[in-house]
Amino acid sequence: MEMTKYRDNGQFCSGHVACAGCAEALSMRVILNAVGEDTVGVVAPSCTAVILGGHPMSSAKIPVLHGTLESAAASASGVKRALKAQGRDDTTVLCLAGDGGTYDIGLQALSSAAERNEDILYVCFDNEGYMNTGGQKSSSTPHMATTGSTPLGKATHKKNLIEILAAHRIPYIATASPSHLSDLAAKVEKAKSIRGTKVIIVLIPCLPGWGVADNAAVKTARLAVEAGAFPLLEIEDGVHYSLTVAEKTRPIDAYLAEQKRYRRLSDEDRAALQSEVDDAWSRLLARAGKDLNA
Amino acid sequence: MNAPLFTEDLKLLNGNHAVAWGVCLAEPDVAPVYPITPQTPILEKLIDFESRGACQIELLTPESEHSAMAAAIAASATGARVFTATSSQGLLLMHELLHYASGARTPIVLFNVNRTPAAPWGFWPDQIDSLSQRDTGWVQLYSESPQESLDSVIQAFRIAEAVNLPVMVNHDAFYVSHSVEPVSIPDAGMVRDFLPRIPREIQLGDGTGRSLGAPIDQAAWNLTRREMDAAMKRVENVSEQAGSEWERLTGRPSAPLEFYRCEDAEIVYVTMGSMSGTVREVVDLLRESGVPAGLLKVRLFRPLPVQALRHALAGTSCAIVLDRNYSPGTGGVLHQELKAGLFGMENPPRVHGMLAGVGGVNVPVGSIAKLAADCRNAEQTAEPVWVE
Numbered sequence: 001m002e003m004t005k006y007r008d009n010g011q012f013c014s015g016h017v018a019c020a021g022c023a024e025a026l027s028m029r030v031i032l033n034a035v036g037e038d039t040v041g042v043v044a045p046s047c048t049a050v051i052l053g054g055h056p057m058s059s060a061k062i063p064v065l066h067g068t069l070e071s072a073a074a075s076a077s078g079v080k081r082a083l084k085a086q087g088r089d090d091t092t093v094l095c096l097a098g099d100g101g102t103y104d105i106g107l108q109a110l111s112s113a114a115e116r117n118e119d120i121l122y123v124c125f126d127n128e129g130y131m132n133t134g135g136q137k138s139s140s141t142p143h144m145a146t147t148g149s150t151p152l153g154k155a156t157h158k159k160n161l162i163e164i165l166a167a168h169r170i171p172y173i174a175t176a177s178p179s180h181l182s183d184l185a186a187k188v189e190k191a192k193s194i195r196g197t198k199v200i201i202v203l204i205p206c207l208p209g210w211g212v213a214d215n216a217a218v219k220t221a222r223l224a225v226e227a228g229a230f231p232l233l234e235i236e237d238g239v240h241y242s243l244t245v246a247e248k249t250r251p252i253d254a255y256l257a258e259q260k261r262y263r264r265l266s267d268e269d270r271a272a273l274q275s276e277v278d279d280a281w282s283r284l285l286a287r288a289g290k291d292l293n294a
Numbered sequence: 295m296n297a298p299l300f301t302e303d304l305k306l307l308n309g310n311h312a313v314a315w316g317v318c319l320a321e322p323d324v325a326p327v328y329p330i331t332p333q334t335p336i337l338e339k340l341i342d343f344e345s346r347g348a349c350q351i352e353l354l355t356p357e358s359e360h361s362a363m364a365a366a367i368a369a370s371a372t373g374a375r376v377f378t379a380t381s382s383q384g385l386l387l388m389h390e391l392l393h394y395a396s397g398a399r400t401p402i403v404l405f406n407v408n409r410t411p412a413a414p415w416g417f418w419p420d421q422i423d424s425l426s427q428r429d430t431g432w433v434q435l436y437s438e439s440p441q442e443s444l445d446s447v448i449q450a451f452r453i454a455e456a457v458n459l460p461v462m463v464n465h466d467a468f469y470v471s472h473s474v475e476p477v478s479i480p481d482a483g484m485v486r487d488f489l490p491r492i493p494r495e496i497q498l499g500d501g502t503g504r505s506l507g508a509p510i511d512q513a514a515w516n517l518t519r520r521e522m523d524a525a526m527k528r529v530e531n532v533s534e535q536a537g538s539e540w541e542r543l544t545g546r547p548s549a550p551l552e553f554y555r556c557e558d559a560e561i562v563y564v565t566m567g568s569m570s571g572t573v574r575e576v577v578d579l580l581r582e583s584g585v586p587a588g589l590l591k592v593r594l595f596r597p598l599p600v601q602a603l604r605h606a607l608a609g610t611s612c613a614i615v616l617d618r619n620y621s622p623g624t625g626g627v628l629h630q631e632l633k634a635g636l637f638g639m640e641n642p643p644r645v646h647g648m649l650a651g652v653g654g655v656n657v658p659v660g661s662i663a664k665l666a667a668d669c670r671n672a673e674q675t676a677e678p679v680w681v682e
Contacts, residue, residue: 040499042368055508063498065371066507068394071364074356078326078368078376079498081352085323085374091499109364112357 016059046098073113169238179222211260314339359384370400396431401454418654419466550594559588625678
């Protein structure tokens with residue numbers, strides 16, 4: 001088991017209030033330990049804020065500014081500039097937000113921080129909906145997934161935030177999954193070593209929001225990666241694409257079957273989603289290949 | 295520091311450039327700013343100073359006033375001295391974060407250029423943009439002239455950092471922001487001494503690992519407002535002290551309330567901002583014709599110096615409030631505030647609320663002078679009166 005070899009530096013404390021079996025808490029533990037203690041955190045209202053806990057307790061050892069939902073990247077920029085003015089430019093500023101705070105209401109501030117290439121590490125815990133408010137759709141909710149506000153399944157596609165970020169030509173973008181923790185830790189460490197705006201999007205299967213069994217969050221995330229529904233990749237300077245898991249090894253069916261949000265799907269629906277995943281994977285390979293040939 | 299820029303000198307400056315000079319002298323660490331008419335010259339002048347090395351500021355130019363205020367709060371929470379500026383729509387876009395800034399006890403200084411909010415679109419002097427933010431926990435100062443704006447923005451840092459509350463300084467669009475007058479530039483060393491760096495009690499990233507803004511229970515939230523209340527109660531005194539010291543240093547009075555020929559005045563005009571200049575002329579004219587009139591200019595609007603106002607208006611029979619703002623359903627905001635402030639006073643003056651100059655319309659000397667005759671022996675009404 002990978003976790004038996006894991007060296008924990010104690011940056012994420014026990015006693016946090018995540019749902020039992022939540023993969024976000026697991027991911028936070030790895031991220032906080034990888035980023036280290038010389039860090040100031042900025043957290044948008046989200047499951048992360050809840051997991052960190054109420055005043056005066058905190059499950060993170062680093063100090064955290066609990067900012068507003070739409071301004072995580074702007075707040076992180078403010079912290080960074082203040083530290084710079086104090087001659088503490090080496091302190092990492094870590095932003096933690098959900099997909100609502102990133103793909104939706106926080107996109108404007110994130111785009112602006114990326115355009116200014118602010119020296120921040122922005123992590124989006126992407127559970128593909130407003131799960132902290134009981135499970136409504138966000139622009140990250142995928143096609144056909146049911147949520148509280150898409151009871152018949154979402155009619156439109158998941159926003160391709162990765163491509164939007166790549167178009168900003170920021171130095172580093174990555175996706176990561178709680179099923180591949182060494183990969184996640186390596187990406188955080190790499191991002192930490194780079195100056196400028198870094199964004200890591202971590203897929204978080206939400207137990208109640210997706211209708212996943214309490215012991216199946218990591219398994220579901222792994223199936224997403226293996227099916228190519230959530231490819232693990234890196235993009236440097238907006239143009240250099242590389243896949244950190246280079247193979248798509250199974251059809252999407254097993255991934256869908258783990259989740260109640262897809263239980264209404266017909267065979268045709270599943271085939272349509274498979275086709276969408278295949279198309280996206282081909283485009284991704286072409287981008288990664290194109291770069292190799294460049 | 296480019297020393298020759300900061301010798302004691304008179305410079306011909308508009309209101310906005312005077313603000314930029316004041317800010318530069320106050321030496322903020324971080325300034326997130328977003329352009330909006332008629333604030334933009336503050337931003338441009340500040341960036342000009344910074345790019346020429348006249349001051350060292352971490353300047354951020356984000357995509358909106360909302361992000362500007364978010365960055366300002368975060369930088370201030372991290373211990374930086376922070377300035378930002380805006381106007382009208384920009385201030386209103388910041389609204390959510392104005393509450394956050396005071397709740398987080400971040401001593402940010404914001405300069406707002408008072409301008410009509412849409413709809414319909416307009417760019418004219420009107421104070422409803424900032425007055426409608428009066429419940430957000432910001433200290434509010436109003437300035438009449440470029441010199442006063444420079445002086446006030448420097449004092450604002452002193453007040454903000456003494457009580458850990460954000461301070462908003464306001465001046466009227468164009469009448470002050472773009473009007474040019476000789477402005478005395480204070481000595482940089484003097485301003486530095488006037489604004490000592492005070493170590494923060496709460497500072498993000500100070501090594502203690504303490505977080506800021508995390509969810510709390512009802513009683514703890516309630517306590518934060520009690521603490522803000524205590525801080526607000528200190529503002530008048532702190533502002534008075536800052537003003538006295540500034541007067542000693544520069545010779546320019548900067549008290550929370552300014553009185554002009556109020557001694558034995560039977561009629562006192564009460565107003566804020568650029569209107570005060572016109573009223574001073576009206577008072578002179580009325581006094582020449584034997585009418586005992588005076589002007590009470592409110593510089594510190596939030597918190598309103600209630601006891602000082604009651605003291606100042608004791609013995610006056612008629613107060614005429616000139617509001618360059620309109621709060622639909624009630625009337626002028628200063629009128630409401632003054633009535634509330636005088637509540638329960640023995641022998642209070644009659645308070646006449648006048649909506650004068652709403653939307654930036656010109657209010658000539660003759661119109662204001664006529665109000666003295668209209669109101670002198672008239673009963674006060676609960677309804678505000680639109681001044682023609």
